[in-house]
Amino acid sequence: MKTHAERPVGGATPARLNSKPSWLIRDVAAHASQLVASGFAAAGARSYHYRVLAALEEFGPKSQAALGRSIGMDPSDVVAMLNELAEKGLIERTSDPSDRRRNSITITPAGTQHLQVLDAVVAGIQDELLAPLSADERGDLSRLLSKLLDHSARGEAAS
Amino acid sequence: MKTHAERPVGGATPARLNSKPSWLIRDVAAHASQLVASGFAAAGARSYHYRVLAALEEFGPKSQAALGRSIGMDPSDVVAMLNELAEKGLIERTSDPSDRRRNSITITPAGTQHLQVLDAVVAGIQDELLAPLSADERGDLSRLLSKLLDHSARGEAAS
DNA sequence: CAGATCTCAGCTATACTGAAATGC
DNA sequence: CGCATTTCAGTATAGCTGAGATCT
Numbered sequence: 375m376k377t378h379a380e381r382p383v384g385g386a387t388p389a390r391l392n393s394k395p396s397w398l399i400r401d402v403a404a405h406a407s408q409l410v411a412s413g414f415a416a417a418g419a420r421s422y423h424y425r426v427l428a429a430l431e432e433f434g435p436k437s438q439a440a441l442g443r444s445i446g447m448d449p450s451d452v453v454a455m456l457n458e459l460a461e462k463g464l465i466e467r468t469s470d471p472s473d474r475r476r477n478s479i480t481i482t483p484a485g486t487q488h489l490q491v492l493d494a495v496v497a498g499i500q501d502e503l504l505a506p507l508s509a510d511e512r513g514d515l516s517r518l519l520s521k522l523l524d525h526s527a528r529g530e531a532a533s
Numbered sequence: 534m535k536t537h538a539e540r541p542v543g544g545a546t547p548a549r550l551n552s553k554p555s556w557l558i559r560d561v562a563a564h565a566s567q568l569v570a571s572g573f574a575a576a577g578a579r580s581y582h583y584r585v586l587a588a589l590e591e592f593g594p595k596s597q598a599a600l601g602r603s604i605g606m607d608p609s610d611v612v613a614m615l616n617e618l619a620e621k622g623l624i625e626r627t628s629d630p631s632d633r634r635r636n637s638i639t640i641t642p643a644g645t646q647h648l649q650v651l652d653a654v655v656a657g658i659q660d661e662l663l664a665p666l667s668a669d670e671r672g673d674l675s676r677l678l679s680k681l682l683d684h685s686a687r688g689e690a691a692s
Numbered sequence: 693c694a695g696a697t698c699t700c701a702g703c704t705a706t707a708c709t710g711a712a713a714t715g716c
Numbered sequence: 717c718g719c720a721t722t723t724c725a726g727t728a729t730a731g732c733t734g735a736g737a738t739c740t
Contacts, residue, residue: 388590388603390583400562404706432549450699512554597721598722607706609723
């Protein structure tokens, strides 16, 4: 589960890569993903599950399409994830009587409980990931990243 | 080519996600990857090609295994990428006489030229990605990310 | 009829695993 | 022999496309 590699081992990394923000971000993200994936795997979940359960808990019941839009997930992937979550009893699909094309998705009590477990896993990962940074630096990092994200979100909206 | 999506559109994003550094990083990285992938695709390349060519140009001829180690790429993936690069005449494989298990990989003049084109693409992407940040902020971001990367690299070395 | 919704089948890129053939 | 190198075949995940059936 510690798959290893992911970062150079033998010699140096090419300067082109470790000096470019786009690559630094990708490398840090790869590390973060690995932490999340293995933490969630230990809890029998995956990253997609967390996104879905979080949206349901924060926003209440939604249609599959609306769910997908709120977390940037493709509708076809939503189908597959809900199948998995329903099998585990973490969500419930009921067809919406006001629009018979739609399913109304609800998080179950077991789902809420599972979400809390995953929240704890995620919290632990933030600590591990940000260990080398001071509280101030953590704030700076979040602020800078949010700025980049806002910008790219607006860029897409403009297209 | 503008694939779209990638970030919520309909309503708000769950607070759990956009408040956690690990998710912010992943989202920014996804955006960066998309920029790189489409920029490289326009030049007939992919991200893996850049890594390989950069390592060869900066460090000189290497064996496939050493190449893979220097850029954190799996040996089996190195094989496939070198096949593609060799077909385009960007690298050359010659078997190493001092150790007949090894191939010595060299970047060709065409490869160096192609790398320069990709360098320009990458430079443009940094500007696009970091547009909302001041020069000071860009420096801060790189510094913070490098710190995180150093930490995770040391963590792996310790295992 | 246009358009939304759900579903399924399949594709790509990245990254990894396992195993074989060869050579040190 | 153990170990490194190259290669191939296969797996898994995230994200996407295309198309069909159903409904508004």
